[in-house]
Amino acid sequence: MKTKQTNRIALSVYFFLSGLCFATWASRIPTLKEFFNLNDAQLGSILLVMPIAALIGTVSSGWLISKFNNRDLLLFSFLFFAFALLGISLVQSTFLLIIVLAIFSICMRVLNIAMNAQSITLQSLFDKKIIGSFHGIWSLGGVIGVLFSTIMVEFRVNIKNHFLIVALITIIAVMAAYKNTLTKDKSTTGNKLIIGKPDPFIFYLGLLIFFAALCEGGMFDWSGIYFKEVVKEEVFTYGYLIFMIFMASSRFFLDQILDKIGMPKLYIISGLLISTGTLTTILLPKFWTALIGFCLVGIGVSAIFPMTYILAGKSKKYSPGMAISIIGTYAIVGMFIGPPLIGYLSHNFGLKKAFFTLVFCGAMFIPISQLFFKTQKDNL
Template identity: 20%
Template sequence: MTLPTPDRGTTPPTPAQRTARVSASVGFGLQGFFLAVLLTQLPQFKDKYGFDDTTIALVVVMASVVAGGGSVLAEYVATRANSKTALRAGLAVIAVAGLGIALSPSTIPFFVGFAVYGIGLGMVDAGTNMQAVAIQRCYGRSILSSFHAIWSVGAIIGALFVSLCEAVDVSLLVSIALASLVVAGATAAIGPRLLATGPEVEAGLGAGATPLVIPWRPFLALGIAMALFFAIDFSVGNWSALYLKDVLFASSSTAALAVAAYQGAGLISRFTGDHWVRRHGEVAVVRVGAAIAVLGFVVVVFAHSPVVAIVGFLVIGLGAPVIAPLCFSAAGRLAPPEQTDAVIARLNLFNYAGTIIGGGVVGGIAAVTDMRIGFAIPLVFAVGLILLAPAFHPERATEAASEVDHVG
């Protein structure tokens, strides 16, 4: 589906563009769904292969590192064909990798399967956001947060799917195979309806016709903001339950509510984020969102009961999750439309840097001190996001021609 890009605020979206928005949203949902299916079944993999906690952590870090390569691959595909092809290929890779993981008879095939999944993860992360930025340009108004909200919905559905499979005693192999088939079938359905973006579509240029030009200072600021957010997100997702159990002596069932509170509040943040951007602008939304996250981390760090800590994680979820889509939205204005896909793919690399920081730094500090001090680190990251808010200014991205460097 090759769609024209209307001028901002002058042409309403066509039915085809609305269909592309729905299809891209499904792509976000599939990504969240399948990631949740794999991560929530890591304990089952641990039991199946006899892994210890360190090995499981290495699997997750390995997937994040390899995902960086997947994002680079998505840039290669998108700049020589289009982001539609990059996204479809990425979704196909994670579906195939899922089947490989499910069928792995031993440790080595399992690691290979997760490495292949990491490649698909990076391709889909980059491809979905390429699509979202291009579709937002068609709409002429802020809609990017809504795509990320659908990712969160998909993740919740994935966790519920695993819970249901566990309740009815569905095997690990069958549950992951079913999830892979869902991804494959949905990809076949949405693929032809995605937006075709790329140099050939946007400007009639051949592959490699012009070098990629990025205003490096605002790009780097947005990249650092992206890394800080994902460090925060990964810290909450991976260490909050352990904090409640080991520091505040909560039960396992109570400890799990920390992530649930954060993700549930994140849905509110992302579903309402576009509304707040249209009313107050991106800079104000980033500042307020980051300030809310700071408040939440203060509550968490000084909490002396599980309930108070859970409230703190909920508050963090109300503020921080809106920042990631705004990073991509601002980055989409840093280069001409025909080069936007490459900019998005490169910004996406900071995603995985943040994930590694969130896992390594917080966990390392907690190991030599305690988890309470460990959570002071993402608090500092949230303060950093407040300071980086000016990088999200709409005009800064479009008027930064004097600061451009040639990149690649």
């Protein structure tokens, strides 16, 4: 097997495990909410910990990618990530939960930046587009994570045993894949943050990532609660599962779709799907109509992050790793505002009305993306 194919498989393992671990945590949020007896506002406040901690991870990763190869960052951040996941299931107080969630979020931020930077480097070795497939594999890991969580919930397996199984699989797999990841992929230029007038290229991409993070964060953190409390479904992971399935399957076709219709049109289609799907879920909060709505949202959000990361890799000012790290800050702000905002709105106005936040975010992809392509047509 060619070396670049071996590298691609190894990196795919990391993307898969990242999706698996994140979905494992997110799908059991309703379990934790019930265990700690939290209302929506309290849960929203605890969820604030993750974007705040992730901001630390984003800032530190900018320095780390300039000092170390991405493969080393992947290994160590993933090991701590797995231990933190297990820790979430073991803590008995909200204070300790906050501490463990902070560690979990920092590690997730570092490994995501390292993975995406390595994917851009690996893309340069291939003639065909492959980045979309990596994000598809992340979503596939998410689907498997939610599916496994659904089985655990269905058979009433406690969260400790559930998270222990996933953590052990992750630790074994990341250590096995490490030897086949790209070596010496540290960029020698573009690793320093330049303070000054905002770069329009990075700024518009950052806004797209901001709204994408707000949409995905809202679905990750609140879809299970929505199905449990609004749709009144006992197996509350169904909504999250169908969302992840359609997001994953769409990402596997992303590279071909981009070749046919291009990014400007796909941003518009994605925004329309997100808004339409969310409206369907709000106006018709029954089991099947809510599933259809979550399907549309999953298809809509599937392309935003991969497309924006591809564009970030074309920056003439920063290295791919640094560009991703910078626009990642916008993602942190989106995660900072989104899930907690939905929690506070839900506490005061109800979860259905709070989901109008996602309708607005979906609509915002249209003007921002078109403004980006208009101002950057000479640089792409």
